Amino acid sequence: MTITLVEMTNWMILLAAEAVETTKEGGLFDFDATLPLVAVQFLILVALLNVLFYKPLTRVLDERAEYIRQNLNQAKEDSQKSEELAQKFEKQLNQARRESQEIIAQAQAEAQEQAAKNIAQAQQEVQAQREQASAEIQEQKQKALQSLESQVDTLSRQILEKLVGTELAQR
Amino acid sequence: MTLLDGLNVTLAFPLAAELEVGEHFYWEIGNYWEIGNYTVHGQVFITSWVVIALLLVISFLGTRNLQRVPSGFQNFLEYALDFVRDIAKAQIGEKEYRPWVPFVGTLFLFIFVANWSGALIPWKLIEIPESELAAPTNDINTTVALALLTSLAYFYAGISKRGIGYFKKYIEPTPILLPINILEEFTKPLSLSFRLFGNILADELVVAVLVFLVPLFVPLPVMALGLFTSAIQALIFATLAGAYIGESLESEEE
Numbered sequence: 001m002t003i004t005l006v007e008m009t010n011w012m013i014l015l016a017a018e019a020v021e022t023t024k025e026g027g028l029f030d031f032d033a034t035l036p037l038v039a040v041q042f043l044i045l046v047a048l049l050n051v052l053f054y055k056p057l058t059r060v061l062d063e064r065a066e067y068i069r070q071n072l073n074q075a076k077e078d079s080q081k082s083e084e085l086a087q088k089f090e091k092q093l094n095q096a097r098r099e100s101q102e103i104i105a106q107a108q109a110e111a112q113e114q115a116a117k118n119i120a121q122a123q124q125e126v127q128a129q130r131e132q133a134s135a136e137i138q139e140q141k142q143k144a145l146q147s148l149e150s151q152v153d154t155l156s157r158q159i160l161e162k163l164v165g166t167e168l169a170q171r
Numbered sequence: 172m173t174l175l176d177g178l179n180v181t182l183a184f185p186l187a188a189e190l191e192v193g194e195h196f197y198w199e200i201g202n203y204w205e206i207g208n209y210t211v212h213g214q215v216f217i218t219s220w221v222v223i224a225l226l227l228v229i230s231f232l233g234t235r236n237l238q239r240v241p242s243g244f245q246n247f248l249e250y251a252l253d254f255v256r257d258i259a260k261a262q263i264g265e266k267e268y269r270p271w272v273p274f275v276g277t278l279f280l281f282i283f284v285a286n287w288s289g290a291l292i293p294w295k296l297i298e299i300p301e302s303e304l305a306a307p308t309n310d311i312n313t314t315v316a317l318a319l320l321t322s323l324a325y326f327y328a329g330i331s332k333r334g335i336g337y338f339k340k341y342i343e344p345t346p347i348l349l350p351i352n353i354l355e356e357f358t359k360p361l362s363l364s365f366r367l368f369g370n371i372l373a374d375e376l377v378v379a380v381l382v383f384l385v386p387l388f389v390p391l392p393v394m395a396l397g398l399f400t401s402a403i404q405a406l407i408f409a410t411l412a413g414a415y416i417g418e419s420l421e422s423e424e425e
Contacts, residue, residue: 032209032212053230
């Protein structure tokens with residue numbers, strides 16, 4: 001192979017030259033009914049691809065975009081709602097805690113009051129019982145003293161009778 | 172023309188390095204419908220049908236069972252749709268790009284798959300009577316057809332948006348620019364079509380010549396580069412089409 005680059009270029013030129021020369025039958029720039037028919041063919045392809053490719057896929061893409069946007073909005077709304085709910089619950093929790101504290105305090109107070117009352121009552125009762133008991137004791141003592149006094153009378157009479165005799169004593 | 176004869180020799184190697192530029196596999200149509208005698212380039216239609224079938228089958232398989240959570244093919248197609256939607260959105264603007272996604276997107280997908288089919292499908296293993304199978308975009312008819320459709324599209328966009336006032340753009344900002352503005356309407360499709368045509372044809376020629384010279388390994392980097400340029404060309408075509416349409420839709424700031 002002794003082909004140089006120049007020769008190659010020459011071939012190309014010759015080739016092109018010959019191609020243009022033979023315009024009657026062929027050639028590079030041979031326009032004929034191919035041109036309009038290719039154009040028509042291309043328009044048919046556009047129409048077919050429009051039905052088969054562009055329309056359905058565009059619809060799917062649009063629907064997906066819509067779906068994603070809707071979901072995103074929904075999610076945003078939901079998160080907002082959940083945040084609100086969380087805040088509400090927090091508030092309620094705080095309130096409940098406060099209420100429970102109050103209830104406990106109240107219950108404690110009540111219990112204390114009750115206890116105090118009970119203690120007071122018990123003390124009163126005890127006092128009353130004690131007073132009653134002391135009153136009884138007093139009465140018993142009185143009774144005992146009375147009986148003792150009457151006994152003293154009889155005894156002293158007996159002693160007198162014994163000492164001075166019955167006649168003197170009855171006088 | 173001994174050199175050219177040498178070029179037309181099919182090597183015994185499976186990667187036949189035969190170059191048949193400017194030859195076409197003519198089909199006679201028109202006689203059939205009795206509307207005159209027209210010819211079409213059969214090889215363009217054969218390969219473009221394969222490309223179209225590929226696009227339709229992939230779309231059908233991918234959108235057969237659409238799920239909210241995509242998987243497999245649907246994932247891939249959604250990526251593709253996102254890609255072409257971004258092209259349209261970037262050029263036409265957030266507000267008005269939606270109705271133009273099918274046109275701009277199909278431009279990209281068709282050109283991209285066509286270009287890559289030329290590089291990746293071993294068309295040359297299929298023998299046809301004349302010419303050879305290659306990317307549909309290496310025929311000037313295809314690229315001019317697409318470019319003219321783009322022109323029609325942006326005219327339609329402008330007129331439907333601004334009515335007859337759309338043509339005021341020719342004398343804006345000053346009437347002096349009228350010739351240049353009119354010239355632009357011709358250069359736009361011209362540059363669109365020739366850029367694509369030239370790039371794809373040149374890429375295939377370079378690969379073919381390299382394969383002919385050094386049939387092993389050496390053409391591989393060029394083939395990879397070809398894949399890259401093919402993808403870029405598809406992107407450029409769709410982006411420019413989007414830009415032209417967006418330009419037409421731009422409302423006058425007054």
